[in-house]
Amino acid sequence: xxxxxxxxxxxxxxxxxxxxxxxxxxxxxxxxxxxxxxxxxxxxxxxxxxxxxxxxxxxxxxxxxxxxxxxxxxxxxxxxxxxxxxxxxxxxxxxxxxxxxxxxxxxxxxxxxxxxxxxxxxxxxxxxxxxxxxxxxxxxxxxxxxxxxxxxxxxxxxxxxxxxxxxxxxxxxxxxxxxxxxxxxxxxxxxxxxxxxxxxxxxxxxxxxxxxxxxxxxxxxxxxxxxxxxxxxxxxxxxxxxxxxxxxxxxxxxx
Amino acid sequence: xxxxxxxxxxxxxxxxxxxxxxxxxxxxxxxxxxxxxxxxxxxxxxxxxxxxxxxxxxxxxxxxxxxxxxxxxxxxxxxxxxxxxxxxxxxxxxxxxxxxxxxxxxxxxxxxxxxxxxxxxxxxxxxxxxxxxxxxxxxxxxxxxxxxxxxxxxxxxxxxxxxxxxxxxxxxxxxxxxxxxxxxxxxxxxxxx
Numbered sequence: 545x546x547x548x549x550x551x552x553x554x555x556x557x558x559x560x561x562x563x564x565x566x567x568x569x570x571x572x573x574x575x576x577x578x579x580x581x582x583x584x585x586x587x588x589x590x591x592x593x594x595x596x597x598x599x600x601x602x603x604x605x606x607x608x609x610x611x612x613x614x615x616x617x618x619x620x621x622x623x624x625x626x627x628x629x630x631x632x633x634x635x636x637x638x639x640x641x642x643x644x645x646x647x648x649x650x651x652x653x654x655x656x657x658x659x660x661x662x663x664x665x666x667x668x669x670x671x672x673x674x675x676x677x678x679x680x681x682x683x684x685x686x687x688x689x690x691x692x693x694x695x696x697x698x699x700x701x702x703x704x705x706x707x708x709x710x711x712x713x714x715x716x717x718x719x720x721x722x723x724x725x726x727x728x729x730x731x732x733x734x735x736x737x738x739x740x741x742x743x744x745x746x747x748x749x750x751x752x753x754x755x756x757x758x759x760x761x762x763x764x765x766x767x768x769x770x771x772x773x774x775x776x777x778x779x780x781x782x783x784x785x786x787x788x789x790x791x792x793x794x795x796x797x798x799x
Numbered sequence: 800x801x802x803x804x805x806x807x808x809x810x811x812x813x814x815x816x817x818x819x820x821x822x823x824x825x826x827x828x829x830x831x832x833x834x835x836x837x838x839x840x841x842x843x844x845x846x847x848x849x850x851x852x853x854x855x856x857x858x859x860x861x862x863x864x865x866x867x868x869x870x871x872x873x874x875x876x877x878x879x880x881x882x883x884x885x886x887x888x889x890x891x892x893x894x895x896x897x898x899x900x901x902x903x904x905x906x907x908x909x910x911x912x913x914x915x916x917x918x919x920x921x922x923x924x925x926x927x928x929x930x931x932x933x934x935x936x937x938x939x940x941x942x943x944x945x946x947x948x949x950x951x952x953x954x955x956x957x958x959x960x961x962x963x964x965x966x967x968x969x970x971x972x973x974x975x976x977x978x979x980x981x982x983x984x985x986x987x988x989x990x991x992x
Contacts, residue, residue, distance in 0.1 A: 549834065549835060550835075552834065552835040552836055553835040554838065554841040565847075569843065571844060571847050572841075572844050573844055573847065573848070574844060576841060578841070579844060579845060582845075582848060583848075583852060586852045586856045590859055593859075593860070593863075594864075597863075597864050597867040597868055597871075600867045600868065600870070600871040602871060602874055602875045602878060608871075611864075612868060615865070615868045616872075634865065635857060636857065636861075638865065639853065639857045639860045639861075640853075642856075642860075643856055660836070661845060662834075662836040662837070663836070663841065663846055663849075664845055664849055667845070667849050667850065668849070668853075671850075671853070725836070729836070
């Protein structure tokens with residue numbers, strides 16, 4: 545019986561050269577199952593959107609309808625959170641939503657979930673965090689301090705509020721990365737553990753076979769739950785990206 | 800993709816046969832605190848590939864797919880908006896036409912009413928004039944007839960006096976055998992009248 549953690553192991557595939565990044569960091573570019581999962585996830589999105597939007601018509605076809613549904617769903621969400629400037633940030637939010645969703649969903653079909661790799665979720669979270677920082681400083685400059693000094697708070701409360709705001713701001717990439725990582729890791733471990741109970745119980749004889757029905761039902765239920773989690777975590781990632789962007793895009797004005 | 804039950808990595812040891820329970824990390828992952836995710840040797844490749852893949856995905860999304868979808872959606876919104884505006888315009892036009900038609904009907908009805916009233920008034924006036932004429936003629940004739948009757952009666956009344964005198968004369972003659980004088984007779988007749 546394989547360990548429930550085995551599904552997260554990286555297996556090297558195609559050997560590619562190791563490159564040296566500026567700063568003397570050596571990076572092995574060899575393909576592995578995690579990278580393959582990402583490639584397939586992104587490839588599926590690109591293929592789907594290439595076909596769905598190739599003959600974009602005012603009266604949509606089936607695939608275009610799905611693409612437009614996703615588009616409108618995230619567009620409306622981004623507009624609701626960021627406001628009239630959401631169109632500028634929509635490509636990023638939409639790309640990250642689709643990419644995370646695609647990786648999560650692929651994890652339900654393939655044997656590997658790229659978003660259960662901490663390296664992946666940390667990179668995505670840091671990318672969002674850096675974009676928020678860059679956008680914030682480009683738009684607000686020195687006014688960025690207002691992020692930590694909420695308006696309408698009595699001055700003596702600021703001694704308490706500002707440190708909390710600063711800590712929560714810099715914890716954002718951590719929570720963003722760990723939330724996605726933890727959900728994917730936990731879900732797939734739970735699936736694996738429950739699935740492991742089935743043969744383990746069934747090996748105990750007639751009573752065990754009857755008893756094995758319970759973990760089987762559990763696995764079926766958990767699988768459907770995991771589909772929900774796969775979608776929900778992608779959506780949560782996109783929503784939080786919008787919320788964090790909104791903080792710096794509409795800094796100081798309450799809309 | 801590698802099937803999860805058949806580890807094929809060259810360096811990986813066979814899966815630990817430590818039962819189906821979670822919490823016991825496989826021995827071969829070592830060095831990373833138990834979870835395979837903490838094997839930092841694979842982080843660099845994953846991060847670089849993730850960034851490359853995401854940049855390609857983002858570029859295609861922002862340059863190709865999103866503009867296409869945005870265009871279609873905007874075109875659709877425009878089409879619907881213009882169709883609605885057109886429909887509203889046509890509706891307004893129809894409403895205006897209906898209003899003017901109603902006004903025209905109202906006008907025509909008023910005209911008809913006035914024409915009818917005029918005709919009636921004219922007929923009434925004509926009738927009244929004719930009646931007045933007829934009345935006048937009748938009154939004239941009546942007056943003429945009355946005059947004639949009055950003159951006839953006067954003549955007749957005058958004749959009655961003569962006849963009475965004559966008759967009285969004749970009667971006196973027959974009764975007395977003497978003729979009475981005409982003046983007596985006349986006086987007597989006047990007294991009797």
